[in-house]
Amino acid sequence: MSVSSSCTLQVSNTAIAFPSTAAGNNAPLANTVSATNNGNVEGYIWISGTSWATSANSAINFFVTNTIFSNAPNQNAAGYLANALTLSASNTAVLIPAITSNTLYFGVNIPAGQASNTYTQNIIFQTVC
Amino acid sequence: MAISKASFFVFLLSLILTSGIYHAQLGQAAGAFIINMSIGSTAERNWSLVNTGDVPLGYKIILPEFTPVPNATAPIVTAVPMNGTIPAHTSVTIKVIINLPYLNNKAGIRWDSVIGSVAQPLNFTQGTGGAQIQGGVGKEIVIRAQPPTIPPLELAAVVIAAVAVIGGAIYYYKFKFLPKYNSKESKAARAKAAKEKAKEKLSKMEAKLKVERSKLLAQARAIKGSRGTTASQRKTGVKKSKSKAKGGRTSRGRSARKK
Numbered sequence: 001m002s003v004s005s006s007c008t009l010q011v012s013n014t015a016i017a018f019p020s021t022a023a024g025n026n027a028p029l030a031n032t033v034s035a036t037n038n039g040n041v042e043g044y045i046w047i048s049g050t051s052w053a054t055s056a057n058s059a060i061n062f063f064v065t066n067t068i069f070s071n072a073p074n075q076n077a078a079g080y081l082a083n084a085l086t087l088s089a090s091n092t093a094v095l096i097p098a099i100t101s102n103t104l105y106f107g108v109n110i111p112a113g114q115a116s117n118t119y120t121q122n123i124i125f126q127t128v129c
Numbered sequence: 130m131a132i133s134k135a136s137f138f139v140f141l142l143s144l145i146l147t148s149g150i151y152h153a154q155l156g157q158a159a160g161a162f163i164i165n166m167s168i169g170s171t172a173e174r175n176w177s178l179v180n181t182g183d184v185p186l187g188y189k190i191i192l193p194e195f196t197p198v199p200n201a202t203a204p205i206v207t208a209v210p211m212n213g214t215i216p217a218h219t220s221v222t223i224k225v226i227i228n229l230p231y232l233n234n235k236a237g238i239r240w241d242s243v244i245g246s247v248a249q250p251l252n253f254t255q256g257t258g259g260a261q262i263q264g265g266v267g268k269e270i271v272i273r274a275q276p277p278t279i280p281p282l283e284l285a286a287v288v289i290a291a292v293a294v295i296g297g298a299i300y301y302y303k304f305k306f307l308p309k310y311n312s313k314e315s316k317a318a319r320a321k322a323a324k325e326k327a328k329e330k331l332s333k334m335e336a337k338l339k340v341e342r343s344k345l346l347a348q349a350r351a352i353k354g355s356r357g358t359t360a361s362q363r364k365t366g367v368k369k370s371k372s373k374a375k376g377g378r379t380s381r382g383r384s385a386r387k388k
Contacts, residue, residue: 008155
């Protein structure tokens with residue numbers, strides 16, 4: 001079935017396995033997710049996330065903004081600090097033209113004093129056209 | 130065994146294309162929902178999600194969160210259905226319902242957010258550890274507040290209240306006030322009051338006439354007394370003499386000298 005003037009989204013991976021990182025340190029902006037738009041119009045990537053929590057106890061957590069992203073590894077294109085992930089969807093300003101892929105790079109800042117554990121969060125990619 | 134570059138490339142390309150065909154993904158028609166709506170009203174939009182793949186695909190809707198506007202109440206967005214399964218190469222229509230509350234809102238305020246969707250394989254299980262990635266499509270919603278219109282329910286309430294007040298007033302006048310007004314005692318009391326009022330008016334008029342009469346009498350006396358005096362005498366107030374010494378006639382008509 002074809003839809004005129006449409007955009008789609010397919011992500012390259014279902015998870016990012018960040019390396020094990022000590023409290024007070026950060027996992028660098030080197031973990032990638034590629035988003036592919038197989039539609040015939042371009043769209044922008046919007047993303048949102050949830051806070052990091054343990055599977056056993058959701059009260060043991062640290063905030064979503066500790067996850068950072070950029071369209072370039074280790075920094076953003078303008079050289080400023082990378083963007084922080086938020087609970088509500090925000091426009092990354094990364095454009096995916098039709099039948100094209102684009103990549104985002106992710107890192108995590110672990111708060112000082114954060115308890116040692118296995119933490120999980122969700123990141124949602126959307127193509128908005 | 131070495132594989133020529135050309136055949137390797139074809140093999141790789143076919144692998145990618147094959148993967149693309151069987152990997153279901155969500156799609157949508159381009160274009161944002163731009164909604165001009167009155168404060169206190171509700172708007173609806175239909176949003177089609179397409180499964181472009183060869184296998185059924187689960188989906189769920191993510192409702193938008195609006196950036197707070199100071200001293201204003203954010204719109205409330207709901208969607209029906211909130212989740213489901215889309216068969217291969219098929220679309221589903223999501224009804225998006227937007228309500229813009231009265232409270233604290235004014236014309237001209239603008240809200241902007243995205244209502245999202247994420248695709249979920251039918252055998253999806255939430256992983257643990259690291260960041261779990263999900264993808265879908267989103268539709269931008271732009272809401273511009275317009276001046277409110279009086280909703281039919283409130284208008285009806287105002288009309289009913291007005292009818293009740295007017296009806297109550299008519300009822301009171303006809304069944305409470307008029308009977309009392311037309312009763313014998315009431316009529317007698319009113320007649321008595323009218324009589325007393327007329328009497329009072331008459332006595333006031335009589336008093337006024339009395340004063341006028343006295344004034345006229347005084348004027349007449351003054352005119353009578355001034356006859357036979359010259360203008361200057363009248364002016365100086367010299368009274369007319371009885372002229373006994375000068376031989377004028379007395380009241381009896383006899384000359385005073387003769388005596």
